[in-house]
Amino acid sequence: MQKKDARTNRRSFLKSSLLLGGLVITQHEPRAQHAPESKEEFSFLAGPYLQTTFANSMTILWVTNREASSWVEYGTSETKLDQKAYGTSELGLKPAGRINRITLERLQPGKTYYYQIVSKELVEFQPYKVTYGPEKRADIEQFTVSDPTKQTVSFLMLNDIHDRPNSIGHLLGLDQEADRDFVFFNGDIFDYQTDEQQLIEHMLTPVTQLFAKHKPFLFVRGNHETRGKFARDIADYFQHIGNSAFTLGPARFVIIDSGEDKEDDHPVYAGIVDFDSYRREQAKWLAEEIQGEAFRRAAFRVVLMHIPPRYSGDAHGATHCTELFEPLFNQGKVDVVLSGHTHRYKIHPPAAGLNNYPIVIGGGPRDGQRTLTRVEMTNQQLNVQLLNDAGEEVGQYTVNRKK
Ligand SMILES: [Fe+2]
The missing domain is CATH 3.60.21.10 (Metallo-dependent phosphatases)
Structure with missing residues (x-):
């Protein structure tokens, strides 16, 4: 991986700020990147980033540097994130890993939601004793749900x-x-x-x-x-x-x-x-x-x-x-x-x-x-x-x- 080039590129796009969807997004230097096997502090490597196929849902994705239990806290008021969502359970097991993909469903069309991603490192995973690290939270972010019946x-x-x-x-x-x-x-x-x-x-x-x-x-x-x-x-x-x-x-x-x-x-x-x-x-x-x-x-x-x-x-x-x-x-x-x-x-x-x-x-x-x-x-x-x-x-x- 051409690390130096990537860093140069990153700096050049960080110079500008972008207006998208009426929001001026000021860009900050990214968090330090760590290799997955690194013993550095537990951290978010990427995200949160949003994907959707609409229908009043939104998928929130992020990547941590080590395995974790992760969820999203969200709600329609910035001061009250009163709902919680995990990734889809498979065979009765909630996901626990590094790459997180959590879909919020049955959202209200046209409404603005506030959300915060949370990950808790799985420090030690013994059969009958799982030891967690402290919870890590990103900043509270927001998105607006596109109304599926909108005219334009x-x-x-x-x-x-x-x-x-x-x-x-x-x-x-x-x-x-x-x-x-x-x-x-x-x-x-x-x-x-x-x-x-x-x-x-x-x-x-x-x-x-x-x-x-x-x-x-x-x-x-x-x-x-x-x-x-x-x-x-x-x-x-x-x-x-x-x-x-x-x-x-x-x-x-x-x-x-x-x-x-x-x-x-x-x-x-x-x-x-x-x-x-x-x-x-x-x-x-x-x-x-x-x-x-x-x-x-x-x-x-x-x-x-x-x-x-x-x-x-x-x-x-x-x-x-x-x-x-x-x-x-x-x-x-x-x-x-x-x-x-x-x-x-x-x-x-x-x-x-x-x-x-x-x-x-x-x-x-x-x-x-x-x-x-x-x-x-x-x-x-x-x-x-x-x-x-x-x-x-x-x-x-x-x-x-x-x-
Ligand atoms: Fe092509």
């Missing part, structure tokens, strides 16, 4: 950051206008997965300091997140990194994990990947999703996937996505697909007989090629805008409601 929705998309964490702050800092519901990371945030320290320094710490204590983000893998020795571990640190679907306001959102870009039997994958089957399973899932009431009834149907379903060359992953997903997107009357992968921002309008919907591709990762994608919608209209890293509009597309 807006979000920001970043893609193809490729291990340049300062790009996250720079690009999000271009948006200072309105309250956003979430930030979407559309893959290739890394070059490949090395270890937890990379994950923390290049994504979890920047997003936590910039916005994610207060605003949720969603993340889908790109082809680069499938690579490297830590690729099989990263799912633990997120609510999900694969395909999913959710409703917010006028839109049904569908997230597809487009997988690798080369054939499964390509020598660089060493025989240990299986993306053809994975994409086929998702196509089966999508075929059901587009028949569902939530999808059919939505004013807008928005697909988020890293490799675009067309226009990214003839590598196997790209053509397999076209073959599997394009007919379903057409059949389901998808309104827009938002992607990355090509590193060249471009808006492809609908093309008769091919994609019946526009495909918006964000750029990156180099300076001058990076983009922030802004999406705003009402019940009648959806607007997509691409800003380059100087904040200039370099693409715009409007979709009017079809029915």
